[in-house]
Amino acid sequence: MERIKGLSNFHTHCGLDDGVGTMEEYVLSALSKGFGALGFSCHAPGSLEDQWHMDKKDFPYYLEEIDRLRTLYRDRLEIYVGLELDYLEDTEELVGSEYRDQLDYTIASVHLMRHTKSGTYLSIDGPVVEFEALLQDNFRGDIQKFATHYFTLQERMIAQHNFDLLGHCDLMKKLNTDNKYFDPNSTWYRKAASHLLKVASKHNVRIEVNTGGISRGATTEPYPSMDMLSECSELGIPVTLSSDAHQSSHIDFYFSQADDQLVQVGYRNLDVLQHGMWQTVSIV
Ligand SMILES: [Zn+2]
Ligand SMILES: [Zn+2]
Incomplete structure (x- = not known):
C-alpha cells in the first residue's frame, strides 16, 4: 500500500464561490506544500442563487480553468474537479x-x-440570526429537535442519493461555541450522531474529516468530533482528510494534528483520489 501523509485535499473552495483567490493560487500552494493531489469543490450552482454558491454562468470557466491547470502542472500534481452539493429538505434534491x-x-x-x-x-452554520430563526420558528427553541433533525436530513440524503464524500457531518456544532446551545456529550445528541454513523456505514458512505471549522475559528476540533470519529473507526467507515479551504494557505490546515487524531482512534488508512480512482493509502 502506498504511503501518504496529508498530501491531498479534496474540499477546496475559491473566488468563484465564497472562497478567496484564483484556483491557480490553490494549486501553487499545494505544490509548495508537496501535495500529490488537489480537488476543487465549489458550492454547486443551481436553484440556490446567493452569495456563497457558484454562479451558473461561471461553471464552464470552472471546468476550463481546472483543465488548463491540470495540463500545465500534470507532471507535479493530480488535479480533480468536484462540487459540494446541497441537500434540500422539501424537494429532496x-x-x-x-x-x-x-x-x-x-x-x-x-x-x-x-x-x-x-x-x-436558511443556514445552520451561520449567520447566527439564521440559526436562531430556524431554532425559534421551526423548532420552538428546542435544540434537541433541531439538532436531531439535522442528523436525520443527512440520513435521508444518504438513503436517496449517491455521492463520494459526506461533508462535515456534525456541522451543527459550528455555532455551538462553549456549548452555548447544547452539550455534545448529552445522551440524546450522541444517540442522534451515532444513528447517522450507523446509516452511513450501512450505505458504505465515505466521511470526510474536515478541519475547516478550526481554520475559521469556529471550532476547536475537526468535523466529526473525536467521539464520532472513534465510532467511525469502530464501524470501519472509510475517511478522507480535507480542510474545506476558503483561502489557499489553508489547504493543509491542521492536517498533522488530524492525522494524529485519526491514528489515535484506530485509523491506519485514508481514502484519496489517485490516478483517477478512490484508493486507500496508509497514514502510519
Ligand atoms: Zn460545506
Ligand atoms: Zn465546503
Missing part, C-alpha cells in the same frame, strides 16, 4: 447533481433548512 457527469467526484452536504415562517432556506 441534491443541488448540482446534474453536473455529476462532468465531475471527478462530489461532496454531499447539509447546510440548509427550510425556514417555515419565511419559506426561504
